[in-house]
Amino acid sequence: MELTIEKLTKRYGDKDAVKSVSLNLTPGVWGLIGANGAGKTTLMRMLTGILSPTSGRILYDGAEISVLGERYWDRLGYLPQTFGFYPEFTVTDYLEYISALKGLTRHQAKRRISMLLELLALDDVRKKHIRKLSGGTQRRIGVAQALLNDPDILILDEPTSGLDPGERARFRNLLSEMAQNKIVFISTHIVSDVESVATQNAVMKNGKIIGIGTTELLLEEIHGKVFYAVIPADALQTYERSICIVGVKSEGDSMMRVRYVADSGQIPDSCPSNPCLEDLYIYLFHEKGGSHDAEA
Incomplete structure (x- = not known):
């Protein structure tokens, strides 16, 4: 069939x-x-x-x-x-x-x-x-x-x-x-x-x-390109302008845990993460400065 x-x-x-x-x-x-x-x-x-x-x-x-x-x-x-x-x-x-x-x-x-x-x-x-x-x-x-x-x-x-x-x-x-x-x-x-x-x-x-x-x-398109990092909350908008951020989660004390897709770690002290289909989706349909609903 x-x-x-x-x-x-x-x-x-x-x-x-x-x-x-x-x-x-x-x-x-x-x-x-x-x-x-x-x-x-x-x-x-x-x-x-x-x-x-x-x-x-x-x-x-x-x-x-x-x-x-x-x-x-x-x-x-x-x-x-x-x-x-x-x-x-x-x-x-x-x-x-x-x-x-x-x-x-x-x-x-x-x-x-x-x-x-x-x-x-x-x-x-x-x-x-x-x-x-x-x-x-x-x-x-x-x-x-x-x-x-x-x-x-x-x-x-x-x-x-x-x-x-x-x-x-x-x-x-x-x-x-x-x-x-x-x-x-x-x-x-x-x-x-x-x-x-x-x-x-x-x-x-x-x-x-x-x-x-x-x-x-x-x-495979984003293998080795997914990272997470902890940043000050007031730095989020700055990073959003240049990085495809796919998830954000509050860490308390005015800190945010962000998950993002990039060719290399763009944020200090970034750690690699295993990619999922949602990462690829947001990466492919990403608009700079756009919203992100997923958790990091």
């Missing part, structure tokens, strides 16, 4: 949102990593057939998805960044409605819904109105609808948005289990969600794929 993307481009006016992207997706978890506006959602919407590319092709097992039509969509599960539902829908109403749209029989729908409600810890809210549930719970309902038809290809756009840390951990475990015989393609800017489970990662910036590989392979 392969989903092949060949020189895919999507143009809006004189702007290319996606620029000649080529990927060969095989079973496993694939992380699509990039900042907001990198082109991730546009790429995913083309993979689902919602958007038509300006140029390039998408092939499923050698056949173009535009030719396969419903034969492709029947094997596809998709979670968009936001999904709509009627205000009066309960969780079960919604999943039954989506099951009918996907062509499941009543018996198939009942069995799949029951299994997914338990799998995604939604059984206790099955009769509640979706509009009254938390954003994290609504996100899990979105994952459930994507899985109703037991798809071979699962495309998830920012699937952990709104989930708490425990929900995110359970979701990662679920992805690992599912990916044994599925292509799972996850768009995210929360790199910790894919670092431990992704078979391969693709890094997207300004509409282009700028890196493909395992986490270990991608991290």
